[in-house]
Amino acid sequence: MNKQLLLGAEAIAQAALDAGISGVYAYPGTPSTEITEYVQKSPQAKEPFVRSAWATNEKTAYEAALGMSYAGKRSLVCMKHVGLNVAADAFMNSSVTGIHGGLVIVVADDPSMHSSQNEQDSRVYGKFAMIPVLEPANQQETYNMTRHAFDLSEQTALPVLLRIPTRLSHSRAVVTRKETRPQNNLAPSEEKGKWILLPANARRNYQQLLEKQQQLMSLSESSPYNKIMEGTGKKAAIAFGIGYNYAMEVIGSYKLQIPLLKISQYPLPEHKIKAFCDQYDDILIVEEGYPVYEELLKGYFGNRKFRGRLDGALPRMGELSPAPLAKALGLTTSETKVIPAIVASRPPMLCQGCGHRDLFDALNLAMESYPYKQVFGDIGCYTLGALPPYNAISTCVDMGASITMAKGAADAGLRPAVCVIGDSTFTHSGMTGLLDAVNDRSSVTIIISDNDTTAMTGGQDSAGTGRFFDICKGLGVEEEHIRLMVPLKKNLNENSTILKEELDYNGVSVIISQRECVQTLKKQKKQCTKISSSPA
Amino acid sequence: MYKNIIIAGVGGQGILTIASIIDLAAMNLGLHVKQAEVHGMSQRGGAVESHLRISTEEIYSDLIPLGKADMILSLEPMESLRYLPFLAPDGVIVTSTEPYENIDSYPDKTELLQKISESSSAFLVDAKSMATAAGNVMTYNVAMLGAAAPYIGMEPEELEKAIVTYFGGKGEKIVETNLNAFRLGKDNTQK
Numbered sequence: 062m063n064k065q066l067l068l069g070a071e072a073i074a075q076a077a078l079d080a081g082i083s084g085v086y087a088y089p090g091t092p093s094t095e096i097t098e099y100v101q102k103s104p105q106a107k108e109p110f111v112r113s114a115w116a117t118n119e120k121t122a123y124e125a126a127l128g129m130s131y132a133g134k135r136s137l138v139c140m141k142h143v144g145l146n147v148a149a150d151a152f153m154n155s156s157v158t159g160i161h162g163g164l165v166i167v168v169a170d171d172p173s174m175h176s177s178q179n180e181q182d183s184r185v186y187g188k189f190a191m192i193p194v195l196e197p198a199n200q201q202e203t204y205n206m207t208r209h210a211f212d213l214s215e216q217t218a219l220p221v222l223l224r225i226p227t228r229l230s231h232s233r234a235v236v237t238r239k240e241t242r243p244q245n246n247l248a249p250s251e252e253k254g255k256w257i258l259l260p261a262n263a264r265r266n267y268q269q270l271l272e273k274q275q276q277l278m279s280l281s282e283s284s285p286y287n288k289i290m291e292g293t294g295k296k297a298a299i300a301f302g303i304g305y306n307y308a309m310e311v312i313g314s315y316k317l318q319i320p321l322l323k324i325s326q327y328p329l330p331e332h333k334i335k336a337f338c339d340q341y342d343d344i345l346i347v348e349e350g351y352p353v354y355e356e357l358l359k360g361y362f363g364n365r366k367f368r369g370r371l372d373g374a375l376p377r378m379g380e381l382s383p384a385p386l387a388k389a390l391g392l393t394t395s396e397t398k399v400i401p402a403i404v405a406s407r408p409p410m411l412c413q414g415c416g417h418r419d420l421f422d423a424l425n426l427a428m429e430s431y432p433y434k435q436v437f438g439d440i441g442c443y444t445l446g447a448l449p450p451y452n453a454i455s456t457c458v459d460m461g462a463s464i465t466m467a468k469g470a471a472d473a474g475l476r477p478a479v480c481v482i483g484d485s486t487f488t489h490s491g492m493t494g495l496l497d498a499v500n501d502r503s504s505v506t507i508i509i510s511d512n513d514t515t516a517m518t519g520g521q522d523s524a525g526t527g528r529f530f531d532i533c534k535g536l537g538v539e540e541e542h543i544r545l546m547v548p549l550k551k552n553l554n555e556n557s558t559i560l561k562e563e564l565d566y567n568g569v570s571v572i573i574s575q576r577e578c579v580q581t582l583k584k585q586k587k588q589c590t591k592i593s594s595s596p597a
Numbered sequence: 598m599y600k601n602i603i604i605a606g607v608g609g610q611g612i613l614t615i616a617s618i619i620d621l622a623a624m625n626l627g628l629h630v631k632q633a634e635v636h637g638m639s640q641r642g643g644a645v646e647s648h649l650r651i652s653t654e655e656i657y658s659d660l661i662p663l664g665k666a667d668m669i670l671s672l673e674p675m676e677s678l679r680y681l682p683f684l685a686p687d688g689v690i691v692t693s694t695e696p697y698e699n700i701d702s703y704p705d706k707t708e709l710l711q712k713i714s715e716s717s718s719a720f721l722v723d724a725k726s727m728a729t730a731a732g733n734v735m736t737y738n739v740a741m742l743g744a745a746a747p748y749i750g751m752e753p754e755e756l757e758k759a760i761v762t763y764f765g766g767k768g769e770k771i772v773e774t775n776l777n778a779f780r781l782g783k784d785n786t787q788k
Binding site: 066068091233313383396397400406408445 | 607608616617620621624629630631632633634635636640641642643644648656657658659660662663664665675676678679681682683684686699700702703704708709712716717
């Protein structure tokens with residue numbers, strides 16, 4: 062029972078439960094989704110109760126986590142890297158208020174953009190907010206450091222950011238658990254100046270945050286997670302987070318003796334770094350993500366003894382792996398087998414029977430008669446409508462952008478100005494954009510492709526299920542221009558007519574294209590058979 | 598002992614089940630395990646793979662280094678070739694011969710199987726027939742696990758124990774069918 066095979070994401074969830082959280086707050090996003098799902102399924106979260114339902118977006122999640130912390134209890138908030146952009150307002154200011162009960166924010170970065178629009182490095186955000194950042198290398202360390210993060214948060218009265226990349230979040234290993242500790246008791250904060258960020262208070266708090274940096278630095282100096290592996294020679298390496306795994310892999314397989322400094326807790330331990338760097342004249346900086354600390358160590362005029370992603374020793378973009386590291390250390394790698402030309406690429410695609418397919422067929426048919434065929438898209442399975450055979454989507458930028466970009470294009474004179482957004486994305490960040498369009502009487506057609514779930518990330522609950530008509534009406538869309546359609550092959554012509562009518566309307570119209578996701582339907586059917594076939 | 602295995606296929610084919618069974622067996626033997634999986638967008642009918650590493654020593658990289666895989670275990674013939682740069686010079690391919698054709702540009706099957714045989718020592722397995730013979734075509738992936746069993750670096754009995762644990766919650770019949778599929782697969786490649 063003490064040893065379990067866990068994904069990095071699951072190790073975080075288990076550690077947070079063992080550390081005595083009272084709640085986890087999150088919006089699904091690859092590669093962070095499994096953290097919250099693990100808590101939702103864990104019997105340990107039933108008694109004493111740990112709340113874990115999905116939030117509408119990362120900002121509401123972060124603020125709720127902060128509220129739980131205000132009340133004295135420990136909370137965990139999880140998101141993918143771009144989700145922190147959404148939560149950034151709350152996040153940045155929470156470093157100025159500080160926290161009460163321990164608050165840990167887990168951000169899962171996606172270098173190589175396996176399931177994302179960019180590969181932004183969340184350590185930059187941690188530095189920006191001036192809070193402790195932890196970056197574990199493996200699954201056991203992920204468990205240990207999540208526990209450590211809650212202690213560190215309560216010790217420094219600051220939120221702590223734990224950063225993991227896809228490769229750690231979605232990789233499994235054996236993890237040994239520690240003892241569990243009870244949740245905190247309800248003890249709402251009585252400190253007013255701390256929480257009311259009026260300028261006079263904010264200035265005082267910010268001053269305190271600046272003064273705290275020395276304490277954070279010395280905690281990093283003494284952290285067991287920042288450690289030196291001795292070696293010989295004048296060449297050395299500094300490996301950050303998961304970069305340590307690749308460095309150790311290369312050191313092991315080539316039987317190298319190079320000294321290695323592993324960094325997993327920030328801010329950088331200044332003395333440890335300086336003492337290490339002074340001894341060597343060629344130091345490879347191994348960072349997963351942006352060359353954040355390579356840039357810092359190199360300095361403005363570029364100290365050449367530091368090599369890494371900036372001077373081309375390592376690739377500037379994409380996730381690390383052992384081969385480029387070996388090359389950067391001047392080692393020869395043997396020739397590898399080549400993929401035969403016969404192998405065709407197999408990109409992801411919309412599932413057979415998916416309602417988005419029938420929507421795109423109807424939309425393409427409706428758009429045939431217009432000279433401009435641009436359709437603004439959003440984040441979700443339906444982004445795959447950009448690929449053949451549909452080629453139906455022209456943009457995909459950020460959550461909710463389809464509506465507001467369509468609005469801006471309509472303002473510029475584009476007709477029709479039409480967009481496709483999923484149900485969960487609509488409640489995440491689309492509703493405010495719709496209100497803008499209503500207030501401005503923009504000529505936009507908004508298609509909510511509603512499949513009752515957050516499908517792309519594996520079928521999590523969607524915040525507005527069953528209420529889209531009422532939400533749109535409440536936001537001020539005229540009732541006769543909120544149209545419903547069922548995306549099925551047999552309805553192709555009827556649906557295309559509905560779409561055309563609204564594309565021609567000079568005002569805001571919403572079309573709710575509603576049919577349940579085939580994947581969640583399959584899952585439900587499976588569960589139903591399970592229940593009906595199990596003995597009473 | 599150090600084994601690096603790439604499990605390849607198309608999203609939805611049951612790669613993670615195979616990986617979980619091997620993981621479980623390795624953990625029961627007290628071995629170190631690391632298994633990187635693909636979640637998210639690619640699972641929608643795209644090419645997916647899992648890097649699985651088992652060892653008596655500590656494992657660092659979650660990814661198998663290029664040229665270091667002992668085996669590519671593929672649920673689909675074309676996918677067995679996609680990860681060739683990872684295969685060691687003396688590595689083996691164990692692949693199902695049943696194409697999963699969800700793209701227009703899928704290559705000719707005969708040519709494909711020939712390429713596989715040219716690429717390394719390869720075992721071409723008719724997993725579909727085995728799964729059908731075992732009593733349920735859904736055991737396709739477990740039949741492939743059986744076919745790969747002689748090259749995983751542990752006794753097949755350990756994998757059988759893990760199959761019993763893994764499917765235990767689903768009832769005796771499902772456990773039996775999967776064990777049948779595993780054994781049919783194993784008999785196919787074991788010399």
